[in-house]
Amino acid sequence: MLIRIPNASDARPSEITDRSTYFGRREFMLGAAAFSAAAALPFGAIAAPLSATKSPLSTNETPTPLKDVTSYNNFYEFGTDKGDPAKNAHTLTTKPWKVKVDGLVDKPADYDLDDLIKDIALEERIYRMRCVEGWSMVIPWVGVPLASVLARVSPQGSAKYLAFETLVRPEEMPGQKGFFQAMKWPYVEGLRLDEAMHPLTILAVGLYGEKLPNQNGAPIRLVVPWKYGFKSIKSVVRMTLTDKQPITSWSRENPREYGFYSNVNPAVDHPRWSQATERRIGDQGGSFGGLFAKRHPTLLFNGYAEQVASLYSGLDLKANY
Amino acid sequence: MATRSRQRSTLSRLILGADPQRRTLYIAGMTPAVLYFYWGLTNQLGADPQNVLERALGLWALRFLIASLAITPLRQLGGPSLYRFRRAIGLLAFYYAALHLTVYMVLDKGLDLPSIIADIIKRPYITVGMLAFAILVPLAVTSNGPMIRRLGANWRKLHRLAYVAAAAAALHFIMLVKVWPGEPLIYAGLVAALLLFRLANSLRPRARPARS
Secondary structure, three states: OOOOOOOOOOOOHHHOOOHHHHHHHHHHHHHHHHOOHHHHOOOOOOOOOOOOEOOOOOOOOOOOOHHHHHHOOOOHHHOOOOOHHHHHHHHOOOOOOEEEEEEOEOOOEEEEHHHHHOOOOOEEEEEEEEOOOOEEEEEEEEEEEHHHHHHHHOEOOOOOEEEEEEOOOOOOOHHHOOOOOOOOOOOEEEEEHHHHHOOOOEEEEEEOOEEOOHHHOOOOEEEOOOEOHHHOOOOEEEEEEEOOOOOOHHHHHOOOOOOOOOEOOOOOOOOOOOOOEEEEOOOOOHHHHHHHOOOEEOOHHHHOHHHHHHHHOOOOOOOOO | OHHHHHHHHHHHHHHHOOOHHHHHHHHHHHHHHHHHHHHHHOOOOOOOHHHHHHHHHHHHHHHHHHHHHHHHHHHHOOOOOOHHHHHHHHHHHHHHHHHHHHHHHHHHOOOOHHHHHHHHHHOHHHHHHHHHHHHHHHHHHOOOHHHHHHHOHHHHHHHOHHHHHHHHHHHHHHHOOOOOOHHHHHHHHHHHHHHHHHHHHHHOOOOOHHHO
């Protein structure tokens, strides 16, 4: 029988290595190989925190504690339990990292990550993140507008969509090997080009002022705050400009439950559960932590309706879920 | 004096049973619930404590339900006879299901009755879960000596509903996951195996001791 009581070897929140030590460990691991590469990093010395400018697009809501953001998330390449990414993602090598840009672009190439975002100012974007499962967080991302990256590769006029792909590397991603695998790999996602170009859409390379932890999609991931979290694809290795609506992983798994758009919408329920409310991770309900915390109402487009609703004028949001 | 002590023993017998081993089983069986509530109240259930608590209680309900149905097959396959623990195990399943439902209604939904009712009607996995619980109620109420005597032969028929409750509970578990991970399927497989065993048994002509 499978008994899942947290056992003595599981880390308690209080035991989680603090941020500086944790990043120190990664630097140590990277150290030997990265000595020469360090000079090429876009944000100076490895140990330095990312310097990012504040953004008017940030929310002023209280960010979810770092330990929750980095220990509770879905990244099925590392296992289907929400604790698995934090447990298993330390094996991922994120340097060197190439992002292939192809399709309808004038400058297709296998870009080194550093070149792809070089000289684009890093911004801190504190965004709400709403998971399709009914929980949410507030995350201080550090990243660059996707539009700036796209400008660099010069999309052609015929490009209407942008398709994304996550790394496939079973030797470093335990969810991609073995008899039971949750999904078809690579994980793929896509946006309409106008969604991709929207100022809110970013490619994140950090959170809480430091480089992205592996479990959160290092070294580079998409963040589209008005869509359910699974649209914000992690550890991106390929971006393809295309004139056809790309296949997306969850819609391929279960087209009845997950559509291409997947905009946060309290009025359009998941076929199996309501999307009207959400549990905000990190909320405190009195002196007993999160146990007695109340749900929040979910907002249309995750509260970003003012900025993005015009993208969907005339579109039936129920039919295009 | 004598009457009061007799009353007390009747009461504790109703709650915990007279058999010290069975009392131990009740106490051991409730330990996960006590631990999870303790961890929840002391902030040790991680980022999403409501969800962890709710799921743990539901999972223990399903485990006890399966264990209660496994007692007869275990005996018939040559294992030890654990019949005297069956009622306790079945009741533990009911207690966990009741706690699971309570956490869902009070902590998760904040006793928002219209939303709970909408859930039960509109969300098939919740409908199925409620069905499992609704079945367990009469089974728990009739899990005592006086009710067994009163119901006579009907008691056995009534308690066959435990299979329906187990199947509904296993389905409830499968229906709430996004992909097809192993765990819910393992539980569903166990319930299916128990059900098949029971069906095969009832189809087989019985050996009558009278013939020997």
